[in-house]
Amino acid sequence: MKIGIVCYPTFGGSGVVATELGKALADHGHQVHFVTYNQPARLDFFSENLYYHEVAVSKYPLFEYPPYELALASRLVDVVRFEKLDILHVHYAIPHASAAFMAKQILLTYGIYIPVVTTLHGTDITLVGKDRTYSPVVTFSINKSDGVTAVSEHLKQDTYEFFDIENEIRVIPNFVDLSRFSLKAKDHFKKAIAPSGEKILIHTSNFRKVKHTLDVIRIFAEVVKEIPSKLLMVGDGEQRSECEQLARDLDISDNVRFLGKQDAIEEILSVSDLFLMPSQSESFGLAALEAMACKVPVVSSNAGGLPELNVNGVTGYLKDIGDIEGMAESAIHILEDEERLATFKENALKRAKEFDLSIILPKYENYYLEVIEKSKAVL
16 A cells, blocks of 8 residues: 555654554555654654655745645645555644645545545544634544544543544554563663662653643652652653752652653663653553553553553552552552562563554554545545
8 A cells, every 4th residue: 555644743642653653554565655844753764665755834924824734735635646645644633634634625626536544642632622713623624534543442432522523433542563662681771870779760751731740750759758769751841840840849859860852762661660650631641551561560640541551450550630649659569569560560561562563553454445445435
């Protein structure tokens, strides 16, 4: 198949999933064309089956805001026509699904019908999509897609609840590449971080308020009172400076390291003992899955799709949003006993294997074929 993929080229979950999916499809012999305004963050190697088409946005002074949606639609028309794509897969409803619909209508004037699959990732539905400004466009774009997927059952139900959706939504969960995300031998790095054998806790995110990054600091402050430990904060964003200040105020800054954005996150996860994810909202919890693949148990909120991934009392613990004391107690319970910690680590890896790329990729391939076959009836 010749597949066009539209995504945000950032470190966010939707961009990561889209990029990793495209790379895996290319490895399977499909021709994959990425269409976005920058090269995706994880599109970091050459393959004969991978192509990147940049979307250039006009800076004409008439426009107060650059018309990215129009530029994207025009670029999609160009790529579909001249690369002869079989299907478009757009990740994130706004503005990708609506731009794809516009492109599809334009392509019809050339006698081309391009089927479009829209994958919903989370905040495009739970935050942005519920804004009255965008709600009609989101609803229309989803209903006009030839296929719709969601990364969790919870997100699927949220979409049906918040929008008047007539289309069937297929749940295809996020995945992890176990050939990359696995426990690495990084003992020298671990000794540098925790020279006295301290336990290492980790949090990775974009440090937005919805991630409750300040709660991570507060949870760790309780844990370190009972267990000698270090905290690694990976990522960057609006709450980083507040987190740094809170660590100073709680007098734990010597035990907290802010590492910024990291590409080789699997190496950092490999030295970690526990992953903290106290988010307000998570459609799936890709960062938690990547941690579990590296044998790192998870203490998380019970928000969104996290209960579909993190099995309470088996791969970690689920607590109510904002329950700092409960999350700290759960973390201590896992970390205070070596045998118990080892069991949680094994359970985390076992669960992660259920979301291996080799299992999830065929679900997308089969869905593409299903959508393409249905679209033939339109022609």
